Amino acid sequence: MLTAIIEQAILLLALGWLLTLNIRRGQHYPRLLILTSGLWFGVIAIVCMLMPFTVTPGVLLDARNTVLFVAGLFGGPFSGGMTLAMAGGFRLWLGGEGATPGLFNLALALALGLGMRHALRRGWARLELWHLLPVVVLLHLTTVALISWLLSPAERALLQPLIGPFLLVMVPLTLMLVFILKDAEQRRREQLALRANESRLRAITGALPDLLFVMNEEGRCLEVAASDPGLLFADGPVIGKRVDDLFAPELAGRFLDFIRQTLRQKTVNTLVYELETRSGPRTFECRGQALDGRLGGKPAVVLLSRDISARVRHETELRIAAVAFESFQGMLVTDAQNRILRVNRAFTEITGYSPDEVIGRTPNLFSSGKHGPEFYRQMWQSIERQGHWQGEIHNKRKSGHLYPQWLSISAVKDAKGRVSHYVAAISDITERKRDAEKINHLAFYDALTGLPNRRLLAERIKQAQAVSSRGGKLGALIFIDLDNFKDINDLWGLQVGDQLLQQAAQRLNKVVRETDTVARLGGDEFVVLLGDLAEEPTLAAARLEQIGHKLLEVLEQPYVHEAHVLRGSACLGLVTLDDHRQSADELLQQAELAMYEAKAAGKGRLRFFDPVMQEAIARRLRLEEEILRGLEARQFCVYFQPQFDERQKMVGAEALVRWRHPERGVLAPGAFIEVADAAGLMDRIDRIVLLRACEQMALWARLPALSGVTVSVNISAAQLYQDSFIDDVLQVLAQTGADPARLKLELTESMLITDMPKATERMRTLKQHGIRFAIDDFGTGYSSLHYLQQLPLDQLKIDQSFVRALPDDANSLGIIRAIIAMAGSLGLEVIAEGVENQAQRDLLQQNGCHLYQGYLFARPAPAEEIAAMMPLHEAELSPSRRPAEPEEVEPSA
Numbered sequence: 001m002l003t004a005i006i007e008q009a010i011l012l013l014a015l016g017w018l019l020t021l022n023i024r025r026g027q028h029y030p031r032l033l034i035l036t037s038g039l040w041f042g043v044i045a046i047v048c049m050l051m052p053f054t055v056t057p058g059v060l061l062d063a064r065n066t067v068l069f070v071a072g073l074f075g076g077p078f079s080g081g082m083t084l085a086m087a088g089g090f091r092l093w094l095g096g097e098g099a100t101p102g103l104f105n106l107a108l109a110l111a112l113g114l115g116m117r118h119a120l121r122r123g124w125a126r127l128e129l130w131h132l133l134p135v136v137v138l139l140h141l142t143t144v145a146l147i148s149w150l151l152s153p154a155e156r157a158l159l160q161p162l163i164g165p166f167l168l169v170m171v172p173l174t175l176m177l178v179f180i181l182k183d184a185e186q187r188r189r190e191q192l193a194l195r196a197n198e199s200r201l202r203a204i205t206g207a208l209p210d211l212l213f214v215m216n217e218e219g220r221c222l223e224v225a226a227s228d229p230g231l232l233f234a235d236g237p238v239i240g241k242r243v244d245d246l247f248a249p250e251l252a253g254r255f256l257d258f259i260r261q262t263l264r265q266k267t268v269n270t271l272v273y274e275l276e277t278r279s280g281p282r283t284f285e286c287r288g289q290a291l292d293g294r295l296g297g298k299p300a301v302v303l304l305s306r307d308i309s310a311r312v313r314h315e316t317e318l319r320i321a322a323v324a325f326e327s328f329q330g331m332l333v334t335d336a337q338n339r340i341l342r343v344n345r346a347f348t349e350i351t352g353y354s355p356d357e358v359i360g361r362t363p364n365l366f367s368s369g370k371h372g373p374e375f376y377r378q379m380w381q382s383i384e385r386q387g388h389w390q391g392e393i394h395n396k397r398k399s400g401h402l403y404p405q406w407l408s409i410s411a412v413k414d415a416k417g418r419v420s421h422y423v424a425a426i427s428d429i430t431e432r433k434r435d436a437e438k439i440n441h442l443a444f445y446d447a448l449t450g451l452p453n454r455r456l457l458a459e460r461i462k463q464a465q466a467v468s469s470r471g472g473k474l475g476a477l478i479f480i481d482l483d484n485f486k487d488i489n490d491l492w493g494l495q496v497g498d499q500l501l502q503q504a505a506q507r508l509n510k511v512v513r514e515t516d517t518v519a520r521l522g523g524d525e526f527v528v529l530l531g532d533l534a535e536e537p538t539l540a541a542a543r544l545e546q547i548g549h550k551l552l553e554v555l556e557q558p559y560v561h562e563a564h565v566l567r568g569s570a571c572l573g574l575v576t577l578d579d580h581r582q583s584a585d586e587l588l589q590q591a592e593l594a595m596y597e598a599k600a601a602g603k604g605r606l607r608f609f610d611p612v613m614q615e616a617i618a619r620r621l622r623l624e625e626e627i628l629r630g631l632e633a634r635q636f637c638v639y640f641q642p643q644f645d646e647r648q649k650m651v652g653a654e655a656l657v658r659w660r661h662p663e664r665g666v667l668a669p670g671a672f673i674e675v676a677d678a679a680g681l682m683d684r685i686d687r688i689v690l691l692r693a694c695e696q697m698a699l700w701a702r703l704p705a706l707s708g709v710t711v712s713v714n715i716s717a718a719q720l721y722q723d724s725f726i727d728d729v730l731q732v733l734a735q736t737g738a739d740p741a742r743l744k745l746e747l748t749e750s751m752l753i754t755d756m757p758k759a760t761e762r763m764r765t766l767k768q769h770g771i772r773f774a775i776d777d778f779g780t781g782y783s784s785l786h787y788l789q790q791l792p793l794d795q796l797k798i799d800q801s802f803v804r805a806l807p808d809d810a811n812s813l814g815i816i817r818a819i820i821a822m823a824g825s826l827g828l829e830v831i832a833e834g835v836e837n838q839a840q841r842d843l844l845q846q847n848g849c850h851l852y853q854g855y856l857f858a859r860p861a862p863a864e865e866i867a868a869m870m871p872l873h874e875a876e877l878s879p880s881r882r883p884a885e886p887e888e889v890e891p892s893a
Contacts, residue, residue, distance in 0.1 A: 035078075035079075035082075037071075037074070037075045037079045039082065039086075041067055041068075041070070041071040041075060041079060041080075041082070041083035041086075042082055042083045042085070042086030042087060043086070044067050046086060046087060046090045064087055064091075064106060064109075065105060065106065065108075065109035065139055065140070065142075065143050066109070066139070066140075066170060066173065066174045066177065067083065067087070068080065068083055068084060068087060068106050068109035068110045068113065069109045069110070069112055069113040069116075069136075069139050069174065070113060070174075070177055070178060070181060071083040071084075071110065071113060072109070072110045072111070072112070072113020072114040072115075072116075072117060073113040073114075073116050073117050073178065074113075074117075074181050074185060076114075076117065077114065080110045080113060080114060081110075083110070084106055084107060084110050087106055088103045088106050088107075091103055091106065101146050101149070104146070105142070105143055105146050108142060109139055109142075109143075112135060112138070112139050116132075116135055127178070127182050129175065132175060132178060133171075133175065136171050136174045136175055136178075137167070137171055139174070140166070140167055140170050140171055140174070141167070144166065144167070210304050210305060210306045210307075211224070211225075211226045211284070211304075211305040211306075211307075212224070212225040212226070212302070212303070212304055212305075213225070213238070213302075213303050213305075214291070214295065214300055214301070214302050214303070215243070215259055215300060215301055215303060216295060216296065216298040216299065216300045216301075217259060217260060217263055217298055217299045217300070218242065218298065219242050219243035219244070219252070219255060219256045219259060220240065220241070220242050221238050221239050221240065221241055221242075221243075221246070222239065222295055222296065222300060223239065224238045224239055243255045243256060247275070251273055251275070254271065254273065255271070255273075258271045258286070258288060259288065259301050259303075262288040262289065262290055262301045263290050263299050263301060266290050268287055268288065268289050269287070269288050270285060270286065270287050270288075271285075271286040271288070272284070272285050272286075272308075273286065281309075282307050282309045283307070283308050283309045283312045284305045284306065284307055284308065285305070285306050285308045286303055286304070286305040286306075287303070287304045287305075287306075288301045288302070288303045288304075289301060289302055328346050329346055329425050329426065329427055330343070330344065330346045330347035330349075330350045330351070330425065330426035330427065330428075331343065331344040331346065331347060331423070331424070331425055331426075332347055332358075332363070332423070332424040332425075332426065333421055333422070333423050333424075334362075334363070334421065334422045334424070335420070335421055335422075336418075336419050336420055336421065336422075338362050338363065338422065339360055339361070339362060340358050340359050340360065340361055340362065340363065341359065341421070342355070342359070343355050343358055343359070347426065350397075350405075350426060350427075350428045351366065351395075351397050351398060351426075352397045352398030352399055353365075353398050357398075363424070366395040366396055367395070367396065368394040368395050368396045368402045369396075370394045370402070371393065371394070379391070379409075383409055383411055383422075384411075387410065387411045387413075388408070388409060388410045388411065389407075389408070389409050390406070390407065390408040390409070391406075391407065392404060392405070392406055392407075392429070393405050393406075393407045395407075395426075403428060403430050404428075404429050404430055404433050405426050405427065405428060405429060406426070406427040406429045407424060407425075407426050408424065408425045408426075409422055409423070409424045410422070410423050410424075443455065444456035446519075446520040448498055448501060448502065448520070449501060449502055449505035449520050450505070451505050451509075451518055451519050451520045451526070452517055452518075452519040452520075453519060453520065453521070454519065454521050454522075454588075456519065457517060457519040457521075457527055457529065457584070457588075458584035458585070460517050460519075460529055461477070461529060461577075461584040461587060461588075462584060464529060464531050464577060465577055465580045466580075467531065467532075468531070468577055468580065469580045472535045473531070473532040473533060473534060473535050473540075474533050474534060474535065474537060474540040474576050474577055474578055475529065475530055475531040475532070475533060475576070475577040476529075476530045476533055476540065476544045476574065476575065476576045476577060477527060477528070477529055477530075477574070477575050477577065477587055477588065477590075477591045478527065478528040478530070478544070478547070478548055478551065478572055478573070478574055478591065479525070479526075479527055479572065479573040479574075479575075479588070479591035479592050479594065479595040480508070480525065480526040480527065480528065480551065480555070480570050480571075480572055480595070481524060481525050481570060481571050481595050481599065482500075482501075482504065482524035482525075482526075482555070482568060482569075482570050483568065483569040483570055483571060483599075483603045483604070484568075484569075484603075485497065485500070485523070485524035486524075488500060488566060488568075492561070492564075492566075496561050496566075499559075499561060500559050500561070500566065500568065501520070501524065503559055504526070504555060504559075504568075505518065505520065505526070507554040507555060507557070508526060508528060508551060508554070508555075510554070511547070511550050511551055511554055512528055512530065512547070515531060515532070516528065516529060516530050516531060517529040521588075527588065527591065528547075528551065530544065530547060533576075537576065537578055540576055540578075541574075541576060541608065544574050544576060545574070545606070545608075548572050548574055548606045549606070551570070551572060552569070552570060552572065552604055552606065555568055555569060555570040556568060556569050556570075556604060569603045569604040570604065571595055571598040571599045571603065571604070571605050571606065572594075572595060572598060572605075572606035572607070573590075573591040573592060573593065573594030573595030573596070573597070573598060573606070573607060573609065574591065574594055574606060574607070574608045574609065575587060575590045575591045575594060575608070575609040590609040591609060593609060594607045594608060594609040594610070595607070597610070620675055623672060623675045624675055624676075624679045624681075626661070627659075627672055627675065627676050627679065627681055628681070630659055630661070631681065631684055631685070631688075635659055635660045635661065635662070636657060636658070636659055636660075636685060636688050637657075637658050637659075637660060637692065637862070638655050638656065638657060638658070638688070638689055638692040638693055638696070638863075639655075639656045639657075639658045639860040639861055639862060640653040640654065640655055640656070640696070640711070640860065640861065640862075640863055640866050641653060641654045641656060641853060641858060641859065641860040641861075642853070642857060642858045642866060642869070643710075643712070643831060643851060643852070643853045644851070644852050644853075644857050645850055645851055645852075646845055646850045646851075646852075648857075650706070650709060650869070650870070651708070651709065651710065651851065652709055652710040652711065652712060652744070652851075653709060653710075653711055653712070653866060654711075654712040654713075654714075654746075654853065654860075655689055655690075655692070655693035655696075655711055655712065655713045655714075656668075656669070656689075656714075656860045657669055657685055657688070657689050658860075659671070659672055677716070677718075680718075682716050682718055682719070683716075683718055683719060683722070686715065686716050686718075686719045687719075687728065687732075689713060689714070690713050690728075690729065690732055691732050691735075691736070693711045693713045693743075694711075694732050694733060694735075694736040694738040694743065695736045695738070696711065696863045697709075697711045697736075697738045697739070697742050697743065698736045698737045698738040698739075699863075700863075700867070701738070701739060701742070703867065703870070705870035706866075706867065706870060708742075709742070710742045710743070710744050710772070711742060711743060711744065712744040712745075712746050712774060713743065713744070713745055713746065714746045714776060715745050715746065715747050715751075716751075717751040717754060720747065720751060720759060720762065721754070721755065721758065721759075725762060726762055726765055726766060729745075729766060729771070730766075730769065733769075739770075740766075740769045740770035740771045741770040741771075741772070743771050743772065744771075744772040744773065744774055744794070744795065745766070745771060745772070745773050745774070746773075746774045746775075746776040746797065747759075747773065747774075747775060747776065748775070748776050748777055749775060749777070749778065752775075752787065752791065753787075756787060756790070759791075760790055760791055760792070763791060763792050764792050767792045772794040772795070773791070773792060773793050773794055773795075774793065774794060774795035774796065774797050774829075774831075775788075775791075775793060775795070775796050775797060776797045776799075777797065777799040778796045778797055778798060778799060778819060788822070788826055788828075789826065793826075793828055794828065794829060795828055795829040795830070795831060796819060796822075796823045796828050796829070796830050796831075797830075797831050797832075797833055798816055798819055798830065798831070798832040798833065798849070799833070799834075800832075800833045800834020800854070801834075802815050802816050803816070803832050803833065803834040803835055803836075803840055803844070803854070804834050804836065804840075806839070806840045806843050806844070807839050807840065807843050813843070813847075816832075816844070816847060816849070817847050820847055820848045820849055821848075824848065829851060830848070830849050830850075830851065831849070831851035831852065831853060832844050832849050832851070832852055832853070832854075833853045833854060834853075834854050835852045835853065835854030835855075835856045835857070836854050836855045836856050837856060838856065840854075840856070841856060
């Protein structure tokens with residue numbers, strides 16, 4: 001009996017251990033836990049029945065009722081039912097007299113367990129000793145009573161001594177098993193609750209847009225949770241690192257102070273900081289709370305950091321918007337019904353209305369009445385379709401004055417897409433409009449006289465041509481240039497010149513009709529555009545000439561300036577607008593050509609445009625282009641005209657430029673010099689002549705018959721006054737190896753008068769290098785003895801106009817005698833050019849001139865022919881045998 005009871009006790013303890021283990025392993029799978037618990041209960045019940053205390057054959061005493069009770073109490077109906085089925089089936093299989101009562105006893109034990117389970121859930125009982133003890137005692141007394149009922153009196157007497165030990169063992173064992181399972185179940189529920197709490201906490205922290213971390217007082221991170229990994233402030237693991245490892249030194253120090261302050265004050269504290277995260281720079285707001293107890297033996301805080309970057313940006317935008325609203329631009333906000341809600345200070349300054357005067361009213365208050373319903377209909381249509389409108393509008397100030405305004409209206413919509421407000425920005429553009437008008441006036445009108453300028457004149461010429469083409473009456477242009485205006489500016493100053501131009505403009509406007517146009521092109525040039533002169537060209541020209549003479553009359557009237565009276569005049573170029581296909585520029589060019597023709601005839605003249613003028617200009621332009629091409633193709637060469645003494649000996653030669661034109665043959669300077677000079681090409685031609693002359697002089701120096709010959713080169717004013725003139729001459733001499741003493745530079749009197757000090761200085765500098773100087777065309781200019789004494793001259797050249805008049809013109813002979821006498825007194829040589837007959841030569845010799853140049857002796861010719869004139873020459877030194885002409889010499893820097 002005792003052995004059986006001990007075995008049953010061991011089985012019950014084994015059941016407790018197995019169920020505890022099963023609860024731990026199956027706590028994550030509740031349905032599987034119920035199934036496995038039922039199996040374990042059934043197996044233990046069967047094992048208990050395999051090791052019973054047999055009272056009589058077929059009557060067994062064991063712990064199966066305890067198992068069924070516990071199965072009902074902890075396993076519930078499903079586990080209890082499984083246990084009853086397994087244990088009951090096995091008991092029936094064992095058979096015997098007590099099989100049926102035993103099955104009833106099993107059902108009763110299960111019923112007691114389920115009843116106790118129901119009472120616990122209802123709160124009628126608690127799983128405590130004093131609530132369990134009566135039920136457990138009842139369970140085992142029922143078992144003993146049922147067995148006693150099955151026994152005979154004799155067998156019952158044998159059982160009587162065993163009842164006490166059985167109850168003393170089984171009741172405590174049952175209670176112990178219940179409390180073991182209670183503890184296991186309680187731990188299971190606590191763990192499930194803990195896991196549920198953890199799951200809820202993870203869900204909560206995961207749903208928070210924040211960074212949650214726990215740090216101890218040393219600033220070491222113990223835990224971290226981030227819904228967005230981009231918010232983390234470091235690469236790699238964060239847990240275990242100190243703030244010094246995570247943040248910059250300055251921010252790490254702030255965090256340590258924040259943690260310690262939170263631990264010290266035991267209250268919620270806030271820290272705002274900026275951080276460079278994986279997602280870029282962010283602004284965070286950190287709230288800290290001290291934790292109760294210690295973590296790792298040290299005080300700790302929980303920190304919740306929220307990314308407030310968007311909020312900071314929004315607050316910044318609000319501040320900016322607030323500043324913008326109070327900008328220099330007027331702002332007005334209305335509701336959807338167009339009632340004014342708010343205006344700024346600039347609005348008050350622009351309109352004159354204070355906020356109190358306009359809030360609650362509509363913008364109709366500012367209407368000027370200048371815009372009709374259609375204007376506002378289109379404006380609101382644009383706002384409805386596009387959400388905004390902007391444009392120029394005229395509104396009314398509080399004072400009643402109208403003013404131009406630039407208005408921009410935007411519709412503000414709510415979350416449902418409905419218009420909630422309108423925002424209007426207004427700018428007073430009065431000054432801008434005034435400035436635009438000024439700019440427009442400056443673009444089309446002359447600032448000094450207020451007359452239309454060239455741009456506006458061109459537009460009006462087009463209009464006049466269009467009107468003329470429709471109406472048949474011809475118009476005309478008069479190009480006016482004031483005479484001697486530059487002299488007035490130089491003598492009296494620019495202010496007087498400006499006043500004269502203003503008076504001239506006023507006079508011109510008084511002569512013409514209001515429908516005509518007087519324009520100023522610039523400087524002292526004006527243009528008058530006339531319309532509706534006549535249909536017949538001859539009559540139109542006659543009327544045009546009459547108007548031209550009237551203009552000359554008014555411009556010739558005296559100009560009064562303070563106490564001074566200035567006389568003026570002008571030259572006019574006239575052209576009729578009879579060809580409507582011509583452009584304004586072409587017509588102005590024709591009128592200008594006619595004006596230049598008038599100037600050529602003298603002051604106070606007018607001329608009609610003649611197509612011959614235009615053809616002359618065209619020829620001039622074509623010639624200029626040909627000269628340029630000739631320079632590029634090296635078509636310019638040098639001829640030499642010998643100079644002889646009275647013994648017929650060649651003592652010198654003048655270098656004269658020639659142009660080997662591909663179509664017109666060899667051209668003398670008279671055919672191109674004027675055009676080349678006007679086009680600024682003489683400098684290049686002068687350099688060619690100087691270079692070729694020095695080259696030839698160097699070659700002649702090697703011929704005995706020509707070694708003493710000097711070469712004269714004409715120098716232009718442009719060449720003389722160039723900054724590089726001296727260097728250019730010396731460079732050519734050095735390059736060619738020519739003897740400076742054999743080079744003679746010829747200058748004219750008018751050229752020297754331009755800047756006598758500079759000319760004298762340059763001549764003296766070159767004179768120091770041995771270069772000689774001559775005055776060309778002497779007698780036709782100033783011929784002053786004073787300047788002749790100042791200049792370092794070697795020779796005077798009598799102009800050919802005096803020589804050709806000999807021997808018949810006594811005046812020319814008298815001038816020649818005076819020149820020879822003047823040269824003699826100054827110690828200068830005299831040479832006469834243009835000597836064409838023997839009588840001229842003899843008369844010159846008789847009067848003391850012993851050097852001659854002219855057709856009587858030789859015409860200008862190439863260097864080869866000059867050398868051939870000499871009795872001895874060497875052909876191999878002639879330039880014609882040279883392989884190519886040298887490059888032109890560029891002026892030195």
